[in-house]
Amino acid sequence: MSASGRESEFLLWFDEIGIDDRASVGGKGASLGELRRAGIDVPPGFVVTASAFRRFASRDAGASVPAELAEAVARAYRTLCGSDDSAVVDEPVAVRSSATDEDGADASFAGLQDTYLWVRGEAAVAGALARCWASLYNDEAISYRARLGISDDAAAMGVVVQRMVNAHAAGVMFTRSPLTGDPSVIAISSSFGLGSTVVGGEVTPDEFLVDKVTGVVRRTTISRKEIRHVPNESGSGTREEAVPEDLQTQPTLDATAVARLVEIGRAIEKHYGCAQDIEWALDASGDIFILQSRPETVWSGRDRENARKAALESPKEKPFDHVFSFFGNRKT
Amino acid sequence: METKSITFPLPSEVEPVAGTENAQFYPYFTKVGKGDDERFWFYNGMHFPEPMPAFDTITAEAPYMSLGAYNTRVFAVPTVLGIDHRIINGRVYISAVPVFDPAEIERRLALFQERAGYYFSNWDRLYAQWSEKVNALLADIAAIDVPQLPEFEDASVVTDGTGIAQNFYLVERFHTCVESMLKMWQYHFEFLVLGYGAYLTFFEFCKKAFPEISVQTMARMVAGVDTLMMRPDDELKKLAHLAVENGVDSAFVSGRSANEILADLKSRNGKAHAWLDAFEKAREPWFNISTGDGFYHHHRNWNDDLSLPFSAMVDYVADVKRGKSLSRPTERLKEERLRISAEYRALLPSDDERAVFDQMLGLCHLVFPYVEDHKFYCENWIATAFFNKSREFGALLARHGFFADAEDVFQLHHTEVSLALSDLALSWASGSPPRGPEHWPPIVAERKRVLAAYAEWTPPPALGPMPADISDPLLLMLWGITAEQLTSWSQPPGDSNELRGFGASAGVVEGIAHVVRSVDEISTIKDGEILVCPVTAPSWAPVFGKIKAAVSDIGGAMSHAAIVAREYGLPAVVGTGHATKRIVTGQLVRVDGTSGIVTILSEAPSS
Numbered sequence: 001m002s003a004s005g006r007e008s009e010f011l012l013w014f015d016e017i018g019i020d021d022r023a024s025v026g027g028k029g030a031s032l033g034e035l036r037r038a039g040i041d042v043p044p045g046f047v048v049t050a051s052a053f054r055r056f057a058s059r060d061a062g063a064s065v066p067a068e069l070a071e072a073v074a075r076a077y078r079t080l081c082g083s084d085d086s087a088v089v090d091e092p093v094a095v096r097s098s099a100t101d102e103d104g105a106d107a108s109f110a111g112l113q114d115t116y117l118w119v120r121g122e123a124a125v126a127g128a129l130a131r132c133w134a135s136l137y138n139d140e141a142i143s144y145r146a147r148l149g150i151s152d153d154a155a156a157m158g159v160v161v162q163r164m165v166n167a168h169a170a171g172v173m174f175t176r177s178p179l180t181g182d183p184s185v186i187a188i189s190s191s192f193g194l195g196s197t198v199v200g201g202e203v204t205p206d207e208f209l210v211d212k213v214t215g216v217v218r219r220t221t222i223s224r225k226e227i228r229h230v231p232n233e234s235g236s237g238t239r240e241e242a243v244p245e246d247l248q249t250q251p252t253l254d255a256t257a258v259a260r261l262v263e264i265g266r267a268i269e270k271h272y273g274c275a276q277d278i279e280w281a282l283d284a285s286g287d288i289f290i291l292q293s294r295p296e297t298v299w300s301g302r303d304r305e306n307a308r309k310a311a312l313e314s315p316k317e318k319p320f321d322h323v324f325s326f327f328g329n330r331k332t
Numbered sequence: 333m334e335t336k337s338i339t340f341p342l343p344s345e346v347e348p349v350a351g352t353e354n355a356q357f358y359p360y361f362t363k364v365g366k367g368d369d370e371r372f373w374f375y376n377g378m379h380f381p382e383p384m385p386a387f388d389t390i391t392a393e394a395p396y397m398s399l400g401a402y403n404t405r406v407f408a409v410p411t412v413l414g415i416d417h418r419i420i421n422g423r424v425y426i427s428a429v430p431v432f433d434p435a436e437i438e439r440r441l442a443l444f445q446e447r448a449g450y451y452f453s454n455w456d457r458l459y460a461q462w463s464e465k466v467n468a469l470l471a472d473i474a475a476i477d478v479p480q481l482p483e484f485e486d487a488s489v490v491t492d493g494t495g496i497a498q499n500f501y502l503v504e505r506f507h508t509c510v511e512s513m514l515k516m517w518q519y520h521f522e523f524l525v526l527g528y529g530a531y532l533t534f535f536e537f538c539k540k541a542f543p544e545i546s547v548q549t550m551a552r553m554v555a556g557v558d559t560l561m562m563r564p565d566d567e568l569k570k571l572a573h574l575a576v577e578n579g580v581d582s583a584f585v586s587g588r589s590a591n592e593i594l595a596d597l598k599s600r601n602g603k604a605h606a607w608l609d610a611f612e613k614a615r616e617p618w619f620n621i622s623t624g625d626g627f628y629h630h631h632r633n634w635n636d637d638l639s640l641p642f643s644a645m646v647d648y649v650a651d652v653k654r655g656k657s658l659s660r661p662t663e664r665l666k667e668e669r670l671r672i673s674a675e676y677r678a679l680l681p682s683d684d685e686r687a688v689f690d691q692m693l694g695l696c697h698l699v700f701p702y703v704e705d706h707k708f709y710c711e712n713w714i715a716t717a718f719f720n721k722s723r724e725f726g727a728l729l730a731r732h733g734f735f736a737d738a739e740d741v742f743q744l745h746h747t748e749v750s751l752a753l754s755d756l757a758l759s760w761a762s763g764s765p766p767r768g769p770e771h772w773p774p775i776v777a778e779r780k781r782v783l784a785a786y787a788e789w790t791p792p793p794a795l796g797p798m799p800a801d802i803s804d805p806l807l808l809m810l811w812g813i814t815a816e817q818l819t820s821w822s823q824p825p826g827d828s829n830e831l832r833g834f835g836a837s838a839g840v841v842e843g844i845a846h847v848v849r850s851v852d853e854i855s856t857i858k859d860g861e862i863l864v865c866p867v868t869a870p871s872w873a874p875v876f877g878k879i880k881a882a883v884s885d886i887g888g889a890m891s892h893a894a895i896v897a898r899e900y901g902l903p904a905v906v907g908t909g910h911a912t913k914r915i916v917t918g919q920l921v922r923v924d925g926t927s928g929i930v931t932i933l934s935e936a937p938s939s
Contacts, residue, residue: 177543177544180543180544181543182542182543182544182545183542183679183681184542184544184545184676184679185542185544209544211544211545211546211549212675212679213549213671213672213675213676213679214549214552214672214838216546216549216838216926217926218544218546218926218927219927220927303681312537312540312541312681312685312688313537313540313684313685313688314684314688315684315687315688315691316688316691318449318452318453319452319691319692319694319695320448320449320452320453320530320695322533322537322688322691322692322695323448323452323526323529323530323533323695324441324444324445324448324449325533326529326532326533326536327409327410327411327441327444327529
């Protein structure tokens with residue numbers, strides 16, 4: 001799949017981009033391309049670039065995408081759905097904002113722009129694209145930029161259009177302990193349906209704490225997951241529904257899925273060389289897809305601070321000198 | 333951790349077991365006394381899971397005499413002195429003596445650095461010297477010749493002018509025998525505190541760098557794979573292979589006693605004799621392993637009681653014939669240990685920390701051979717040799733009517749045995765009958781009755797006020813004592829079907845529980861059952877080839893059940909407090925060796 005002609009200024013497939021393309025496709029899009037390069041399973045997709053935004057976007061939430069671009073997006077969408085003729089396709093996709101300054105210096109900017117799930121059909125994709133663009137000018141985003149002193153003209157965004165994973169379960173994975181910062185464990189939060197319930201804090205998810213090195217699952221906490229986000233039966237969009245009573249306290253992941261997630265988490269961490277905060281989904285056939293990965297910020301920030309102060313311990317002249325320090329210090 | 337609500341009875345509040353109110357057979361210094369109610373004690377069920385026969389109290393007296401001497405007087409460990417012990421309703425309770433005064437800690441630290449530093453710097457030379465001392469001690473015990481008190485002295489006493497009659501040697505040699513035990517325990521602790529110090533220092537560092545690391549993982553990085561304690565079991569496996577190779581495996585029939593198997597082999601041709609030669613060779617020294625862990629006179633070694641090694645060999649022979657591999661995955665375990673260490677090392681944030689990690693882990697590997705291998709010499713070989721020699725004195729006294737049976741000598745404290753031997757020495761000299769045959773039999777009978785009553789008592793896991801700081805690393809590692817553990821222990825065994833202990837070896841399995849309270853019962857364990865025991869000893873290794881998982885009342889991550897379970901890759905939960913009380917043979921249980929939880933899933937089928 002490759003964009004042709006001048007389309008490549010406005011549309012880039014994941015396979016064409018990497019982490020250095022943040023300026024043109026936004027943080028999320030760049031990261032997804034980079035993950036595919038690293039051999040990680042990411043649902044295929046493309047990005048409507050920041051150039052397209054600058055050229056075509058309207059600040060008006062009601063505005064539509066100009067025909068020139070809409071046509072290119074529709075062609076890419078058909079390609080993404082595996083259709084090479086002009087037949088009508090309605091495979092579900094996710095349309096996600098990928099702001100150029102998102103996921104960067106300040107992670108809290110994430111989530112200020114819109115994401116649309118289970119979007120079906122060319123028209124709906126174009127509509128979601130327009131709404132993503134407009135979300136860069138909603139009240140929260142404007143006041144956020146004002147607080148940070150970023151001018152509205154400097155803001156731009158890419159928009160990711162990506163095949164939807166029919167998630168049986170989904171959630172978040174940290175490649176170090178969110179509680180203690182321990183870099184030797186992986187913490188997984190998981191619930192039924194789409195990961196939006198976990199990210200949005202709408203359920204108490206199952207928690208798995210796994211030793212990175214030994215693969216031993218150290219703690220498993222199975223919670224009562226009362227709701228889940230699922231696709232609308234009617235077609236596009238998602239809705240909240242009650243999880244069937246007998247399923248609520250069932251584990252969302254089995255040992256194999258946990259082990260597979262840990263393997264993927266380690267691979268991503270290794271690729272980037274730092275701890276990661278990862279969104280993932282498990283589909284009905286048991287395949288795991290990665291939806292996003294960004295550097296963990298809280299503990300790595302503290303690490304940098306600590307490194308400036310002093311190392312945990314320093315080597316000593318004789319190895320046994322450490323024993324003396326240990327025995328000489330009574331903890332009180 | 334909320335600890336205020338935890339209460340244990342005070343030592344003075346513990347009532348004597350009914351019918352034992354007048355029992356008086358432990359040394360006065362082991363009785364509860366003034367000041368004891370202000371201290372925290374816990375039941376050392378790991379080393380002393382049964383009530384103490386009077387003679388066996390030497391296995392508390394000797395180690396605490398030595399451990400304390402090294403901590404307090406030899407190395408001057410800065411923060412902790414020795415351990416006091418009390419015997420309450422036959423059970424050994426212990427309490428450590430901490431140092432709190434910073435000035436005192438400082439003063440001791442200077443001395444400790446000098447002295448412990450000398451040992452660490454000269455470890456290999458001193459350890460080689462240790463082996464020589466221990467071998468000399470073994471020779472000394474073997475050489476103790478129990479005088480047989482002939483009617484008339486040998487003529488050589490006159491012709492050599494020795495000037496000493498046999499009754500002098502009677503008391504003298506018994507003292508030599510007792511001293512050999514005291515001396516063994518001195519040697520036992522010569523390196524041990526330093527060895528554990530190296531472990532704990534490394535563990536402490538790991539916990540700072542990796543707050544969520546399990547003790548199990550740290551133990552795996554430290555532990556060697558091939559230890560002397562594994563050798564006896566390995567020898568049985570070799571003998572099983574040899575039996576099949578030599579075509580004499582048909583002698584190893586399930587249900588046959590060791591003697592029946594040996595008699596069958598002796599009646600056969602040359603190849604059977606080659607096996608018997610190999611068997612005799614393996615017995616010295618490897619069959620000097622105790623079936624317990626050397627703390628009780630009835631912990632016999634394999635040479636004394638061949639039933640355990642032979643029942644294991646019967647199983648092993650069957651395994652060999654079925655083509656099942658008996659070898660432990662030693663190479664894989666070694667590689668795994670290297671990989672785990674290297675990956676944790678790589679996760680450290682700086683070169684400095686990686687250098688510290690290397691120093692500390694290197695030190696652990698220096699001390700590991702001693703920490704593991706001393707057990708074979710001390711608690712196994714020397715301890716069982718000591719009890720066997722004491723038995724010979726018992727046999728002499730029994731022949732002179734002091735006891736109905738040589739084993740009765742173990743109902744006397746060793747100072748009382750000295751008295752009985754003086755009695756015999758006097759009577760042999762005077763030509764009058766000894767007084768012992770009237771004096772001792774009723775006492776022996778009474779003490780046996782009292783011990784039986786003590787055995788029915790459930791000792792509280794701890795006594796006295798719990799200190800604010802229970803983070804003593806030595807207690808944690810060896811006994812599995814943590815504030816959390818104590819909280820769980822302080823709850824009386826109730827309705828909950830869940831027991832919590834230390835996850836000692838990872839994995840989850842379900843299976844049928846088999847509760848084994850003493851080593852005599854371990855041959856009753858069937859393939860695929862889950863072993864539930866008070867505490868396991870190294871020589872139980874053969875049973876680990878059969879079981880699916882292990883659960884113990886007492887023990888920490890470096891206890892034997894834990895080490896052996898990891899070697900065999902079996903899930904294990906140790907330090908549950910009262911698994912043997914709560915679980916009944918035949919119940920279906922789930923053992924989660926990762927979280928340390930044992931769940932009773934169903935009742936035993938009523939029989």
